Amino acid sequence: MLIKLKGGKVFDPAAGVDGKTQDIYIQDGKIVKAPKQDAGVKIDKEYDLQGKVVMAGAIDMHTHIGGGKGNIARILLPEDHRADPVVRGQITRSGCGHVMPSTYVTGYRYAEMGYTAAFEPAVLPVNARQAHMEMGDTPILDKGGYVMLGSDDYLLRMMTANKDQQAINDYVAWTLQAAKGIGIKVVNAGGINAFKFNQRQLDLDEKNVYYDVSPRQVLQSLATAVNQLGIPHPLHVHGCNLGVPGNVETTLDTIQGIGGLPMHLTHIQFHSYGAEGDFKFSSGAAQIAEAINKNKNITADVGQILFGQTVTASGDSMHQHANHQFANPSKWVCMDIECDAGCGVVPFKYRDQNFVNALQWAIGLEIFLLVDDPWRVFLTTDHPNGAPFTSYPHLIRLLMDKSFRNDMLATIHPEAQKMTTLASIDREYSLQEIAIMTRAGAAKLVGLHDRGGLSSGNWADITVYTEHEDRQRMFEKPDYVFKDGQLVVKDGEVVKVTWGTTHIVKPDYDASVEKDLKKYFDRYLTMKLGNFKISDDEFTEDGRGSLTEHPLKGGAA
């Protein structure tokens, strides 16, 4: 079946197309070249997109949609479910939840906003099966996960024993394959572990009292491993000292300390705080943006906060424990997970009349607007930590509409207004820059070689919007969303439920790595090594899931 999307205004930064009117042809789920005029090819279906805006399907490169913490958050917030019931439709299933929706509703709502892929950034290897199953229950979207290392006992033992980089590479590659991830994430490097030894904070060069290893060493060895293994997604780093006033110094230090290796700093807004002013809390956005502009090896997503009720769910049990006093409603969970890592779930209500929250909001926007290169900064709210993903259209409007932004700024806590330079920033994002941040750039960053673009050979994940002055309205309700060439959303409503694939990479390792690991599993863990490894069948046996392997950098594998 050949589908023609006729006459749309195409924004495809991957191919350098910026608002040019052109036709797009879809065949067998992929975008194809225009058929020759005289070939007499029959077009089966034509969509007239005169004046409409056409982009690739959006990709959320950091959103917590799978894994145990989501279920903890759901259990913790029954009132959130009761306040937002979703009834069964003709083809959609029922569900509920605003800040942490049920899996089906997550898939529908993402698709209804024009998103076609989402990546879970905190897959604990030992819980990876559950995370994949949850994502396997999330319709329409493509998905994938970054496997969390850095606070796991096995790696820290290796580092204490001064094992060479090759051994660490083998362990990282083995874990990534066993847990079926597409990248490596590190959360508060070694800090989750240090918490178990009663350390309540861990600076970049502070040593874990038991292993005698510092976060800097963990970051360096993991970033080196990711680089040497050829994993396309750079090491995904949730830095030290999340949310601590003055942590901007730590973050700058982290950027310098990685020594030019590719590194992605996630929800950097939470790591860009100074300690100046009357309240000992100030914006470090300018310094961070300058450092990102200067160091081309660094990418970042913002983790913007938006006002209202949400829930924070993070592997960083150290800082979640520190923040539990701000829980609203007042209930929270912090836990250890095997020897792997931890987990903390704390409900939050960000308020515009709270000085700290208001300044956090401004800091996030400052970072968006001060980082020059949209290929290296990404649009996230760290769903659900800064705000639920459903607030993305609002966030896009804040970035694209200066007067709207300044109107909002005028309503926040007056002391916070004085502490931010936001009012003096004139930049407004263009549609092309939004397309870079949420499509082409995100695909490149994650390492998806055939998504995020609209040139022939790409999978036909396409979103069509009606241009509107109010960018929130425009991005809230796309006219059409195609997933792998199938029309899944029309006029902002799901019209077909499909199942996306799970994206992975498979770096090589020396098979002998399992010898030591088997002994370790038998001695210390609740799970046997054989069960720890997730097989391909577990994705495909329900008849709707699939795995898609992406090439490594440098042509390896």
Add this chain to the structure above:
Amino acid sequence: MSALTLTMKHRLDQRVDMSPLVCHKLAGLTPEQIGAIELQCGKQKIRVDSLFKIQGDDTQNLIIANSFAKLDYIGKELQGGQITIEGDVGAYLGMQMQSGVIHAKDDAGLYAGCEMKEGLLQIDGNAGDFLGAALPGNKQGMKGGRILVKGNVGERAGDHMRRGAILIEGDVGAYCGSRMVAGTIAVMGQCGRYPGYAMRRGTLLFWQAVQAPATFNDCGSHTLAFLPILFSSFGDLNSHFAEPSEVFNRVQRYGGDLAETGRGEILVKLA
């Protein structure tokens, strides 16, 4: 004007969500309009007039006649007016009601008066578990108003209760006043095990002897001048609680729950 009377024509297998039929939502509607309202029943929607015979027109005085135990959410978030129910009612009677009067003439199910804010809920029969409690997972139960039950009550009455009064003429089940934050529960009949389990503040007042849990301290016998004042505030109720012969001021006092902040009390009437 005569009371708006909805008489149930036949019983259904599935439960019915009655929350659209509250006085403030019906104000100004004609009987025809009320008949056209749709109620959720299991997975189907049914019209009010297919289930009820509609008589009368005073929407602020609603009578549900021939009711049975599968009618849930009667009087949900009620804002003023009176609802009288003849026959049993299902779960969540008067949930989160804000003002007005609900009078159930027979038994009520689970979670009657849960998270109620103000007004009067009277149940002439028995009430189920979690009377005046918080919904599962929520932190605050009943926040104000009064609940009067003439029959017996199930377990966990007043769970997470925050303010207001629950008056029970009959017996009460186990865990009465569990996790209570404040407010008053008065029980004339027998009390089940573990009264005041994990209560922080508030008062449990018993006419009959109770076995105080191990985490309550016996504080001795007291003559409390506030008790007659408390009883006089029940004077407007059609209840034994309003009878002058029931007034007393001598009680044995137990403080607890000491496993919590321990500022609550169990008061037991002394002969």
